[in-house]
Amino acid sequence: MKTILKTSLIVLVAITFSFAQGFKVKTSGEQTFNFEDKKGRNQASFFSTTPLEDITGISNSVMGKVTFDVTDVKTLKGIISIPVASIDTGIELRNEHLKSDNWMDAESYPNLTFEIKSVSDVKTEADNKLTAKVVGNFTAHGVTKEVVAAATMSYLVESEQTKQRAPGDLLGVQASFNVNLSDYDIENMIIGQKVAEEIKIDINMVGSNAM
């Protein structure tokens, strides 16, 4: 009986570990990474392309926290937010238009948010690097829709080199996904002419578990 129990336990543990995909680093257990960077090095970019013009909006005010078990990235949870007022398109008038109630209505809906719901298709690139599909609720202009972001995550255990950026272990995240403006009740005459209906969003951010 004991042998059967032992074998079952070993099989159960083996199955659990075979499905758990995460980083193979010195750090273990649940970790929380804070992406607030006072030096503004975390960046989100918004890209629109039309035959008339390519527009890139950038924000260096990406904020948020994520928590996950280092050995199982599928446990990832958290929220990332970007203040609409922080988006710079390279033209002051366009920045003002973007914030106005004809577009993002920054006064009523000050933040864009991405709330992580689940993680799938985890592929290990290296012991400290993996790619995954991150499913989340993206909220813009007061409307929330589910989106899937293709993400690359890199884990660096604290070293003299990582301390140049921030104390603690660092998590680098590069994620991108597309959204349709009409899905978020953003309608304007120039969508499809100067501004594309589909906007590509790229996020590059580094979080620390010591902040």
Add this chain to the structure above:
Amino acid sequence: MNSKQKRVVTIGLILIVAIFIIWLAAGGDFFTKTQILVEQEATELDQMLGITPQKEYQDSFVFGLVPPGLVATTEMISVVTLSGLIFVISGLFFFKYKTRKVKEIK
């Protein structure tokens, strides 16, 4: 059309053609830009963290076909505005010389 009017039209056309040539040589952008997006160099740490280098807008003038808005004076400098200005000035001189010619006949 007298000789002065012909000179005005010729100079106006040459200037407008020159503006188009300058615009094409500057890259032929549709809108005038006063800032351009520049990607910073990736550091070794950026590469280790798997993130792309930061981008930032830097002041730089790009001569475009039309102005992006009606705000800053520099943003107004474009093929359409400069050509329009030359057209209006040429038109004024054209009529100025026409009037003088009529007065001279009287």
